[in-house]
Amino acid sequence: MSSARERIRGSIPALITPFRDGKVDEAAFRKLVNWQIEQGSHGLVPCGTTGESPTLSHEEDMRVVQICVEEARGRVPVIAGTGSNSTSEALMLTRHAKAVGADAVLSVTGYYNKPTQEGIYRHFATIAEAVDIPILLYNVPGRAIVDISVETMARLSKIANIVGVKDATANLARPSRERLACGKEWRLISGEDATALGYMAHGGHGCISVTANIAPKMCAEFQEACMSGDYASALMMQDVLMPLHDAMFVETSPAPVKYAASLLGLCADELRSPMIPAAEKSRETVKAAMKSAGLL
Numbered sequence: 001m002s003s004a005r006e007r008i009r010g011s012i013p014a015l016i017t018p019f020r021d022g023k024v025d026e027a028a029f030r031k032l033v034n035w036q037i038e039q040g041s042h043g044l045v046p047c048g049t050t051g052e053s054p055t056l057s058h059e060e061d062m063r064v065v066q067i068c069v070e071e072a073r074g075r076v077p078v079i080a081g082t083g084s085n086s087t088s089e090a091l092m093l094t095r096h097a098k099a100v101g102a103d104a105v106l107s108v109t110g111y112y113n114k115p116t117q118e119g120i121y122r123h124f125a126t127i128a129e130a131v132d133i134p135i136l137l138y139n140v141p142g143r144a145i146v147d148i149s150v151e152t153m154a155r156l157s158k159i160a161n162i163v164g165v166k167d168a169t170a171n172l173a174r175p176s177r178e179r180l181a182c183g184k185e186w187r188l189i190s191g192e193d194a195t196a197l198g199y200m201a202h203g204g205h206g207c208i209s210v211t212a213n214i215a216p217k218m219c220a221e222f223q224e225a226c227m228s229g230d231y232a233s234a235l236m237m238q239d240v241l242m243p244l245h246d247a248m249f250v251e252t253s254p255a256p257v258k259y260a261a262s263l264l265g266l267c268a269d270e271l272r273s274p275m276i277p278a279a280e281k282s283r284e285t286v287k288a289a290m291k292s293a294g295l296l
Contacts, residue, residue: 004077004103004104004134004163005134005163005164005185005187007043007077007103008043008077008079008104008134008136008163008164008187008189008205008206009042009043009187009205009206009223009227010041010042010043010205010206010207010220010223010224010227011040011041011042011043011206011207011209011212011216011219011220011222011223012041012042012043012044012045012079012189012206012207012208012209012212013036013041013044013045013208013209013210013212013213013216013219014045014048014049014050014051014081014191014208014209014210014212014213015029015032015033015036015044015045015046015048015050015051015068015213016032016050016051016052016213016254016257016258016261016266016267017029017046017047017051017052017053017056017064018032018261018266018267018268018270019267019268019270019271019272020267020268020270022270024056024060024063024064025267025268026063026067028266028267028268029064029067029068029267030067030071031266032266032267033067033068033071033072034071035216035266036212036216037072037075037076039216039217039220040216040217040220040221041076041212041216041219041220042076042206042220042223043076043077043078043079043103043206044068044072044076044077044078044079045078045079045080045081045106045208046064046065046067046068046078046080046081047061047064047065047080047081047082048081048106048138048208049081049108049140049143049253049254050210050213050253050254050257051064051081051254052254052271052272052275053081055272055273055275056272058092058093061093062093062096062100065078065080065081065082065096065097065100065102066100068080068102069100069101069102077103077104078101078102078103078104079102079103079104079105079106079136079208080093080097080102080104080105080106081105081106081108081138082094082096082097082105082106082107083106083107083108083109083138084108085110085111085112085113087123087126087127090107090123090127091126091127091130091131093105094107094127094130094131094133094135095130095131097133098131098132098133102133103134104133104134104135104136104163105131105133105134105135105136106136106138106166106208107124107127107135107136107137107138108138108140108144109123109137109138109139109140109141109144109146109147109148110123110144110146111143111144111145111146112144112145114145114146115146117148117149117151117152120146120148120152121152121155121156124137124156124159124162125156125159128156128159128160128161128162129159132161133161134161134163135161135162135163136163136164136165136166136187136189137153137156137162137164137165137166138165138166138168138191139153139165139166139167139168139169139191140166140168140169140191141168141169142168142169143168147169148165150174150177150178150181151181153165153178153181153182154178154181154182157181157182157183157186163185163186163187164186164187164188164189164205165178165186165187165188165189166189166190166191166208167188167189167190167191167192167199168190168191168192169192170192170194170195172195172198172199172202173202175188175199175202175203175204176202176203179203187205188202188203188204188205189204189205189206189207189208190204190206190207190208191207191208192207193207193209193210193211193241193245193248194242194245194246196209196222196223196226197222197226197231197234197235197238200223200226200227200234201226201231204226205227206223206227207219207223210245210248210249210253210254210257211241211244211245211248211257213257213260213261213266214244214257214260214261214264214266214290214295215241215244215293215295218237218240218241218293219241221237222234222237222238222241225237240292240293241293243288243289243292243293244289244290244292244293244295246289247260247285247286247288247289247290248260248286250278250282250285250286251278251279251282252275254271254275255271255275255276255277255278255282256278256282256285256286258270258271258277258278259277259278259282259283259286260286260290260295263286263287263290263296264295
């Protein structure tokens with residue numbers, strides 16, 4: 001488990017799911033996976049929020065994970081998004097990820113139904129005890145409403161295959177507090193591009209990134225600098241990347257990043273309802289940021 005834990009590091013794009021004419025564009029997704037690896041990404045997350053998992057059917061969700069594993073061919077770890085606000089559904093998706101060869105899973109808290117901390121603990125403990133695969137908790141109170149407290153995380157860290165957290169709180173005190181509570185082996189992965197520099201300085205191990213969908217090489221180099229302790233270089237890269245980070249959230253993600261990806265010829269600018277393409281003003285912001293970063 002320790003080697004699997006240690007592979008969760010660096011720049012890990014939360015992959016978009018390409019659509020064409022209402023269906024998953026499997027050919028575009030295969031190309032995207034290979035391009036990401038060629039550009040230096042250290043891992044891949046299919047079927048996260050950026051991948052529009054809430055609007056994927058179970059069959060589509062499982063197919064996207066399978067394709068990602070097939071195309072990655074072990075070159076980088078695949079951390080499949082398998083979370084749900086239903087424990088039984090999360091179990092089903094986690095079992096599938098294990099069966100098709102995913103290296104780990106990313107599992108979100110119980111959004112909408114707002115479980116208590118004890119409910120959160122039992123949800124994750126049930127999944128971990130049923131499926132022998134490394135589990136990265138996904139703490140995103142901005143979308144899920146509920147927060148995994150440091151105390152609950154400390155309890156969960158005692159379960160062998162719960163290995164760390166994707167932290168999208170943007171609270172830079174959390175990594176230090178969680179390391180002290182959960183131990184030095186606990187994987188600390190930022191889920192928020194704009195604050196990833198500070199998160200890494202607090203002892204983080206990487207970032208599950210939206211921006212890496214369109215700037216994988218730059219994001220990988222930024223993470224390499226952080227991991228080697230070269231924060232002077234990382235700061236210079238941050239100044240180039242920051243307008244991109246902001247632009248990717250000028251509207252609710254993944255509308256901006258889908259548009260950006262379409263400009264690079266990676267996929268069509270197509271989303272699943274109730275998500276809609278970015279508005280014209282947002283598109284102008286995205287395009288300007290991409291030009292500033294040298295992507296266009």
